[in-house]
Amino acid sequence: MSEAAFIAGDWGTSRLRLYLCDARGSVLARGEGEGAAVPDCAGRFAAAVAAWDKAHGILPAVLGGMVGSTIGWKEVPYLNCPAKPQAIAGAALHVDAGGRAVAILPGLSCTGRTGAPDVMRGEETQILGAFRLHPDLARGRRLFCLPGTHAKWVAVQSGAVMDFQTALSGELFELLRRHSVLARDGGEVDSDSPALTHGLDLVRANPDADLLHLLFSTRARVVTGQMAKNDAASYLSGLVLGKDIATALKLFGRNGPVHLICTPQLAALYGRALNAYDVPFAAIDGDTAALAGLVHAHAEIFS
């Protein structure tokens, strides 16, 4: 068995995923912990890796995600785009945690295609991971999409993150589903549902209408008996997904496949919607990408 060399930590707002890795980045053991929003990241990290310390000595650690935000361990300033992998690794904040060398990766900032400022924290690590998993993605122009609470559309050129645009898709959908009149008792989202297709179709037929003027159709279709109440969540999901993709294609253009980095569930949903826009896509698992990004950063920082 190969020797443990470092600890990688994918530390978001609501959870910590820990990996004990050998020098080549292979995973020897896994651990878990609470998110970065809970106080005392330093103490909780030390406790979470205590058994590994005992078995392997105090190993260096590379951490990415919200652990580097104002609510996390230590704030790491955003690195402004364009940003290459070496620059992202180089902007890590180094902390001496009781004799352990800890590197916390920065988030990225940019001026988005809309002209407004934008920020990300954690997704840059997943993009680094995509380059490690598929080195060809660090060549040429690439469009990434990282769906989630705040979906990130990211333009990459020759391995540098050029700029990105956040869409509030996940958060907006959940707010509308839970709290609005639109989809109360509206069933579960089914990525194979004809109702989802109807939502996507309405968006495609209305390139000039904002989501604001499309959303109420969810309610109107139910009230007029044209849609079953139970289909409302899927239909609403189609509206939000469709507008997310339609606007992203306007802002970034069509240029080869969209590289999705997310859970398999979200990949199925976004894949379905990208198909409706005749856009090819490829999917990379989000957790796998985050780990690969931390391994990538470790090689840049500690080698």
Added chain:
Amino acid sequence: MSEAAFIAGDWGTSRLRLYLCDARGSVLARGEGEGAAVPDCAGRFAAAVAAWDKAHGILPAVLGGMVGSTIGWKEVPYLNCPAKPQAIAGAALHVDAGGRAVAILPGLSCTGRTGAPDVMRGEETQILGAFRLHPDLARGRRLFCLPGTHAKWVAVQSGAVMDFQTALSGELFELLRRHSVLARDGGEVDSDSPALTHGLDLVRANPDADLLHLLFSTRARVVTGQMAKNDAASYLSGLVLGKDIATALKLFGRNGPVHLICTPQLAALYGRALNAYDVPFAAIDGDTAALAGLVHAHAEIFS
């Protein structure tokens, strides 16, 4: 003093406004009550007007709003557009309530400019009222906007409601303000705030970007220190207002002033945003319009 002739009831989801009127529609007395969403509309109405019955005998009543929905007194089917005032009054549901002739006005349905079905209930009464208050509005082509939880943009031609489009503006703004990460502790909306103008400006600069891709700039501006936290609600309000108006102008075109029917507070906000789009506007008070609409309908039904 003129003689009491009928009772007008503006009965929405959350409140009932009652007016004792003479034959010409002048108000002799006012009353209030709970919204149509509370059970037993019939019993509550009888109790609310009992004193007027004693003083004036049992008078006929005209009611409009959510009282005619499935959650109200009796469901009155939607009247499909185009709909003239006479047809709206003619589609009222007549109820004999213990010897009292009660007419409950219908809502309207249509296929909106997006091709999806749309519905309104209550706003049609306010538009009838606008015609009574300003008879010239029943001539030529007119564009009305009734801001609120579900804003209605309404195309009128020669006094007929041709079609309309609902924007989720009010409800979406409140959801985002209360529950999203965007405007927590984001201050109050100030219609004179430069932050509101910044929101409007971003929308104007991005006709191709959906609100979905503009909203996160609220958070990014605060996180990057470009906007005070306390300005977030006003900025967010500018984004939503701007997109509401920009899309409505695309869907309905620019054709003379927009006739706002709403509270003075909403008229100030929408007026500010319409100014930014160089669109003239005129405002009619929403409660005054609802009363005038009930008087208009009474004349059609009972005269």
